[in-house]
Amino acid sequence: MQVKQAANVVELLEFFAKRQRPATLAEISEELGWPRSSTFNLIGTLAEKGYLYEPRARGGYYPSPRWSSIVRAISEAEPLPEAAIQLVAEVAADTGETTAIGAPAGISAIFIHVVESTHSIRYFAKIGHKLPIHATSTGRAILAQYSPAERQSIYRKISFEKYGETTPTSIDAVEAELRRSAERGWHQSNADYSPDLVGVALPLPIHGKRHSVVVAGPMFRCSARVPQIADTLKRAVARFAGDLDLRY
Structure with a gap:
């Protein structure tokens, strides 16, 4: 059984890994087939916690370096x-x-x-x-x-x-x-x-x-x-x- 919110975060990261450039809320919603309201809530939460940022004003969101710092810390603990x-x-x-x-x-x-x-x-x-x-x-x-x-x-x-x-x-x-x-x-x-x-x-x-x-x-x-x-x-x-x- 999958937890939908957790699965959506993973799917979002995989989306950016393939896209490799910022994306607007509308682009994320359309590409992943998510309702606009769900997309807004998830992106807003991740941005508020520092995991997404806007490299350019109104140019779309992109994962922040916070992801890599966390993954690096985890990897270094159990390499x-x-x-x-x-x-x-x-x-x-x-x-x-x-x-x-x-x-x-x-x-x-x-x-x-x-x-x-x-x-x-x-x-x-x-x-x-x-x-x-x-x-x-x-x-x-x-x-x-x-x-x-x-x-x-x-x-x-x-x-x-x-x-x-x-x-x-x-x-x-x-x-x-x-x-x-x-x-x-x-x-x-x-x-x-x-x-x-x-x-x-x-x-x-x-x-x-x-x-x-x-x-x-x-x-x-x-x-x-x-x-x-x-x-x-x-x-x-x-x-x-x-x-x-x-x-x-």
Whole structure:
């Protein structure tokens, strides 16, 4: 369930991130499909609190630097270690595919760091992108770090939607895939959630906190390379294990 006011603030920020220039109340209302009264109330509140300003008189509103200062303070309090950033960069360079770090967000996994492939045909992923925790290699590499009782608690909140032919659509199916992954030595998805996409992931418990690292790319380029990609990931994780204080 979404809280409408919170969702509107996020949608407004995404609007400005794409537009990258000021916008009037009328432009915001029209572009986002909001009633004029709701737009006026939200913009007025954000402006009053210093989160929006008018660079030029009657030239429209734009997010103030207050957003960046708050985000910077939050990031500095809980940063990814430099070793994690370097790990992702090296794996992306070695595999040529999009590489990311995922973290748990309820029944989802969320990307908190991404390096995209330079191929024209690639997996497009951004920081903040959310994935179902049970239906992706990214998510299952996180699920594997929970106790069975913790996983059962998460499963009770999942609707087990069928995203593709290979999507696990029951608790038993997810648990079976986790067992196969443990035997195989890596987590894998083959269009389980996104069509024509292969994902290879490993748990990455940085300082004991549940994360995963994943390499993802199109099936035509990655399917035959899965063991090679998994080996690249394993070697990289082993190389940085000490710096990341990995606690399995």
